[in-house]
Amino acid sequence: MIFRLVAALCLTFALSTANPQIARADAGDFIGGAVVGGVVGYAIGKDQQKKKAQRSTTRTYRSGIPSTSQGAQTQTALNYFGYNAGRVDGQVGAGTRAAIQRYQASMGYPVNGYDFQPYQRDFLMQAYYWGTSGGQASTQLSGQPLLMAYRRQVQTGTAVAAAPQPAPQPVAPVTATAAPAEPAPEPEVTETATAALPSLFAGGTGGPSLANRCSAVMLQTSTNGGYTTLANMSDPDFALSEQFCLARSYAMARGEDLMEDIQGLTPDQVTAQCEAYGEMLAPQVDTLSLTSKTEAETQMRKLALDSGLNPEDIAATSKVCLAMGYRQDNMDSAVGSALMLVAMGEPAYGELVGHHLREGFGVQERRDLAMQWYDASLSALDAGSQAVFLPSQSDRPELLRAAMTETQ
Structure with a gap:
C-alpha cells in the first residue's frame, strides 16, 4: 500500500492546480x-504515543544530554569510536560521562564529563555519520584512529560527505550456454555532448557538502572556545x-x-x-x-x-x-x-x-x-x-x- x-x-x-490553504x-x-x-x-x-510522552518528561542529567534518544545516540557514537560508554540505554550515568571525558581529552577539548558542549557532541555525531556511511570502509580504520582521520580530513578540506554512494547493481553471471553479447553501438557525438552539458541552475544533491561544512564549523567553534554569543560576536x-x-x-x-x-x-x-x-x-x-x-x-x-x-x-x-x-x-x-x-x-x-x-x-x-x-x-x-x-x-x-x- x-x-x-x-x-x-x-x-x-x-497535477496540482488548486488554490492553497494554510x-x-x-x-x-x-x-x-x-x-x-x-x-x-x-x-x-x-x-x-504514551511512551513518547513519558520519554519527553524523563529527567536530564547535568551533562545536558536527555536520557532518551539523544543520550542513546551519543552512547552509540562513543562506543563506535572506542570510548566505551557501556550499554546503550540513553541513561547518562558515570560510565557515559567517563567516556565523554576520554573523547574530550583525545580531541583537545576541556575535560568535563558533566559539561558536554553542543559543538563537541555535534562533531562526534558528524564523524559517526561519516564513518558509518562509507568513511570506515574507505579508510580501513576503526575506533579512535577513524575519528582522528575524519578530523584531519575536515581540517584539510578533504573530508568525504556523509552521503553513501549508491551500490552497484549486481551483474548476472554468464552461463556456458549463453549467447555472446552483441557489441554495444558507438554513441552518437551529439547525444554525448548534450548529456554532458551542466545545468547552472540545478539544486539538489550536487555541489559542496553541507556535512563537511558543518564539521569544519564545529572545529572552528572548538578553537574559539565555544559558540558565538551576542557579547563576543566579531564575525x-x-x-x-x-x-x-x-x-x-x-x-x-x-x-x-x-x-x-x-x-x-x-x-x-x-x-x-x-x-x-x-x-x-x-x-x-x-x-x-x-x-x-x-x-x-x-x-x-x-x-x-x-x-x-x-x-x-x-x-x-x-x-x-x-x-x-x-x-x-x-x-x-x-x-x-x-x-x-x-x-x-x-x-x-x-x-x-x-x-x-x-x-x-x-x-x-x-x-x-x-x-x-x-x-x-x-x-x-x-x-x-x-x-x-x-x-x-x-x-x-x-x-x-x-x-x-x-x-x-
Whole structure:
C-alpha cells in the first residue's frame, strides 16, 4: 500500500492546480495508525504515543544530554569510536560521562564529563555519520584512529560527505550456454555532448557538502572556545554559519526521534522513500533562488493541497525527510522538506531556507532572498510562533538578527 500511495502523491503533485490553504501541522499531536505524507509509514498507537510522552518528561542529567534518544545516540557514537560508554540505554550515568571525558581529552577539548558542549557532541555525531556511511570502509580504520582521520580530513578540506554512494547493481553471471553479447553501438557525438552539458541552475544533491561544512564549523567553534554569543560576536558571517549547523543538528535529532515510531519500514527503506520525496520537491527547490518567499511558499502550499493528503501527515513526513536529507547530504530532500514545513504553517523552519540561500547549499546563493526568509521566521517568533531550534536559548533570535544586520 505504501508504494501505491507514493505513486498517488507523485501524480497529485504533478497535477496540482488548486488554490492553497494554510494548515497547522504538528507531527507530535496525532495518534493512531497513519501513513505520513504517503511516503513514510507510521503506525503510532495510543500506547506508543504514551511512551513518547513519558520519554519527553524523563529527567536530564547535568551533562545536558536527555536520557532518551539523544543520550542513546551519543552512547552509540562513543562506543563506535572506542570510548566505551557501556550499554546503550540513553541513561547518562558515570560510565557515559567517563567516556565523554576520554573523547574530550583525545580531541583537545576541556575535560568535563558533566559539561558536554553542543559543538563537541555535534562533531562526534558528524564523524559517526561519516564513518558509518562509507568513511570506515574507505579508510580501513576503526575506533579512535577513524575519528582522528575524519578530523584531519575536515581540517584539510578533504573530508568525504556523509552521503553513501549508491551500490552497484549486481551483474548476472554468464552461463556456458549463453549467447555472446552483441557489441554495444558507438554513441552518437551529439547525444554525448548534450548529456554532458551542466545545468547552472540545478539544486539538489550536487555541489559542496553541507556535512563537511558543518564539521569544519564545529572545529572552528572548538578553537574559539565555544559558540558565538551576542557579547563576543566579531564575525557575523561565521555566527550565522554556526547557527545554521546548530539548527541542522536539532532538525536531525527531531527527525530521528520521529523515526523511532516508524513501523514496517527498514532504515534503508525510509531513506529511499525520503529520496523519492526529495525528487518530488526538487522542482520547487530548483526555483527557490529565482522567486520571492511569498511565491515559493504559495506554490508549495498548492502542491500540498492538491495531494489530498492530511497536512499533519505531510508535516511529519517532512520532519523525517528533513533529518534524512541532512544525514545523507541530500539537499533536495532537506531544502524541500524545510520549505514544505513553512507551507504547512510552521514558519520557524524558514530559518533553514534562509541559511541555504545565504550559503548556497542545494540552491543558488541569494543573500537578498535569504533575508526575506530570515525576517519572516524571526517575525513569527516575535509574534509567538513556537521555536524549533534551541528553544531554551532565549537570546538566539537577537543573535540571528544582529548577525543578519551586520552582514547586509
